[in-house]
Amino acid sequence: MRSFGLAFAAWFEKYTFLLIPGSLVLGWLLSDYLLDFVHWIPYLFGYITLIMALGCGIRHLQGVLKKPFAVILTLLLAHAAAPVLAYGLGSAVFGAQSDYTIGLLLFAIIPLGISSVMWVGSSGGSVPFILAVVVLDTILSPLVVPALMDMFIGDALVTWNSSELILDLLTMVVLPTLIGVMLYEVSKGRMKDWSAPVTQPISKLFFMLVVMLNAAAIAPHAAGMKDEMLVVIPVVLTLIVICYLLGYFGSYAMLGPTQEMQITFTYASGMRNISLGMVLATSYFSPQASIPVVLGIMFQQPAATVIHALFHRRRTRAVVYPK
Template identity: 55%
Template sequence: MMREFGLAFNRHFEKWMFIIIPGSLVLGFIFADQLQSFIPFVPYLFAYVTLTMAIGCGLGQLRVVMKRPGIMALTFLIAHVLSPLVAYGLGILAFGADSPYVVGLVLFTIIPIGVSTVLWVGMSGGSVPLMLAMVVLDSALSPLVVPAGIQLFFKSAVEVEAGPIVLDLLVIIVLPTIIGVALNQFSRGRIQHAVAPYTSPLSKLCFVAVVSLNASAIAPHLDKLKQDMAVLVPLVILLVGLCYAFGYIGTASLRNDEQQITVSYATGMRNISLGIVLALGYFSPLAAVPVVLSILIQQPLATLHHYVLQKLNKGKGGESAATHVR
């Protein structure tokens, strides 16, 4: 009975995720005072979310990516080079080079690909194995990519030591990823089917908790934001939308719908909870605001992107997205 309940919970959560996640953010603001004392648990909750994701990926799926180094390199180039450059430029134009909002905008683009991309890629007709493997690899590379990106764009303008960031990323991303992949490999892939009805619902609840707790950490600074929202909200919407577009347009020359769909979600959706953890832990609380806003924007835009992809596929006379899932 618990198994059926867990599977049903997962289905309903994924169906209404674009409402649940922003709702969790709002609840975090409303109950900020009550949640403040639980904020130190965020890294551990996030580590569990990462572990659950990694259990679904074995060495075989990682080999799939290694056989497609070109598409992987192109994805990471768009996601972590082109997008940060655009974020930096937009941030400077809107707020000036010294604004903490610029740090937040760039941080959004250099954090790893989001776990929820796997869900959207599956629904839209992309390659689920390729997406899952890229999420794992991008997460594993984050201790190198994130500090290097911050140093490249801000250098001495942002006083933060790379060492603690790397250590945190190793604990909350890399170590759970290694354990998850190892469990998948040793069980020959059977562990995910066996534990998913129990671990996945708990992972979803942990994800909701991470979002709410991080929102509660930002709540005391809301008064400072009111005058900036009229500019910041449209800017974040534009940036997130451009990230989706860069992935789709940047792979048009491949003439492969499956890869185009996969990359567009990979470049558009980021591991926002990790971004908030890093922003609040190492930068000004205001630097976390663009990352928090992207929670409200990323999932609704994923829904819109899914709708546009279906229209484009119909326009090409393609099959329905469901027949493409591998």
């Protein structure tokens, strides 16, 4: 059972770039059957967040705080530069008051994605740094997400309840994260490895379910937007590329960044917690605003695969042609 659970989790991570878009399509196709289960989403997501936090302890957070400039730079790239560019891109193509622009903005504002830890590790980046920054960013999300959405759109373009959003983020994200960190400390870091054969595969399956249920929730509305997708899809792809490039080139602000930190910054800036974004989009905004976030989950993982291949190629060249 132990080997099967770990093997399944490893297989899932290897083929995430196919499984997640596939789950999205499956959710659209099975929308009629899945709509009754959409209310499960917050609980499924809370579990996913809890399992993510089992790998992070107080010492990880303390270690990150010893690199304040790197932390601040990461958060500025992800939650200052990216939202400005997303809002500008959306306004230029769709108009400042478009729901699609709100969706692009939400994509850029949501916390860093836990899947970035997997890609940073496999590409040769700093796993302790990215893990701690993801946890820190997740904990800050009840403050960051509502504040930035208010800053850009306020109540003029859309009516939404920021206090409810904060409460949802506290219960779905912050509380499970704090419980996970506490369990890490109580078990002295052994909880994650001990429970991994059971908790990890369940977490992967729940991730797929979250994607499917969110896709099912917006499928009835997306059906009438086929023509608009010809414009929305290229714009979402452009934003995803911009976010990755922000991290890569933004790392040079560290004045001579190591390759390890370049890789870490690239994934930190480029990958978002899309499952949380989908939950927030479908709960607080219009179906049109959800579309860019849903499309983001289709393209974010394949884009990460391309980035991984490019870093691998660069490492291989460095070995073959040493300076």
